[in-house]
Amino acid sequence: MLAVAVLLGGFALLLAWPIPLVLSRAAWPTRSPAIALALWQAIALGGGLSMIGCLLVFGASPAGSLLGAAGALLPHLFTGPIPPEFGVVHLAALTLAAGLALHLALNLALTAVRAERERRRQHQLIDLLSDPMPGQPRTRVLAHPVPLAYCVPGIRTATVLTDGLIDALDDAELRAVIAHERAHLDQLHHLVLLAFRAWHSALPWFPIANRAERSVALLAEMLADDRARRESDDDALRRAMLQVGSGGEPGAYADSGGVVPDVTMLEARLARLDEPQQLSGPVTGSAVVWSAAIIVAVPIVALLATLGALA
Template identity: 70%
Template sequence: MLVVAAVLAALAITLAWPAPLALASAAWPARAPALALALWQAIALAGGLAMIGSLLAFGASASGSLLAGLEDLLPHLVDGPIPEHYGVFEIAALTLAAGLAVHLALNLALTAVSAERERRRQHQLIDLLSEPLPGQPGTRVLAHPVPLAYCVPGLRTATVLTDGLIGALEDDELAAVVAHERTHLEQLHHLVLLSFRAWHSALPWFPIANRAERAVSTLTEMLADDGARRTTGAEPLRRAAERLGADAEPFAYADAGGVRPDPDLLEARLRRLDEPIQPLPLVERVGIVATAVILVATPIVSMIAILR
């Protein structure tokens, strides 16, 4: 049991610091943003499970298994006394594991509720202040001179453009921008970023949480570029991005919580659009997928093992 706790603790530490730093500074995610996004999700999920699992394994070591520990402790939580073979450290570990799990779950729920409220407010404002764009279902136009484009996700989605944006772009460039925003909606990028925003909210003092959220936001922009590239080609999107600059899309989407992408994102996007994307070799793609699966499976299998 203590060996399991030590292994999970080592995994949690690795996924909390060196692994995210290495992934954030790597060059290959620009060539395979979908795989990089999956790996970021695996790191976040496995890291949380490993932290909780290591504490559970250490706390349960006093009874030999987690179920046996619960059978020992639950009847005595109110009336006492705590069984003698449970020391202060084991009790503290179990308490911290339960508290951390509840904390992360509540932050995720609260972040989701807050995002849903913001989306509803955005839809109400859009209905009041915008007009449909002819020939583009689900696309609305705001009377505003500043060139902006963003999308509002949810059960009812909307792509929002301003008069200033429409006036600044050629028809093919405008089609590329719309395709970019619709890719955000079709690939449910708001749900991906929601989990990382919740992670950052739960651990605001944790610098890697902020870096992960920004990296994920950047990857969703690259994926949206790839969706537009498939629809209109790279050249119209490149011209639109170059003409409008980084401020044309204030956030990845309307409920992104005010987190802006990396300041160098526009330059990175233009580089990707200037040249054909060189896919990763099959061996590397398989290795990334296998790594993501192993990362998530390790704490899950370990926690199942400590149950009995």
């Protein structure tokens, strides 16, 4: 079991720094944001499982299996005495694993509750201050001179535009903006961003958490851009992005948790409009998909292997 703990610990270290760093600096994600987004999710899930799994397996090593450790410790958890084969370091590892898992789960739940409250408040304000846009279902118009577009996800979704935006854009540009916002809603980008925002909030001292959150936010914007490119055209989307700019650019939406695209993100999105939308070849795409699957499978298989008796 110690070998499995070392394996999981080393894997967690790889997923905590070098692999995310390489991914965040790579060029190919801008050509295939959907695959890159899936890889980021695999890294986050695999890294969390590996960190917690490493501590669990090490702490349970005196019993030879996770189930064996549970059977040996749970009956004595409150009554004592703890079996002598479990030292202080093993108990500390098990306590840290349980605490880390609970911390991450509670932080995710708290982030989800706060996001839901914010969505309800947004919907209430939208119903009060906006009017339906003729010919565009689930689209509302605010009487405000600042060009702005955003969307509010949830069970009841809404795309919100301002009068200033409608006056500033022509029909093709406006169509691109609406398609962009609806892509966020249809593809449930708010759920992905919520998970990474919770990860960053739970581990604010963890430098890769901030990098991951920003990378995922940019990839979500690029995915929405691709929908707009299909329903309008690249030139219309480019003009809309330049017209609106960072003061309310297409893609800023109410559940982003503060991750609103800045100038750097805007520049990255504009630059990719002249690039192909797919990876250089199916082999590359398959390699990334297989990598994501392996990243998630390694800690799961390792934990399953230590679940029962292990010599």
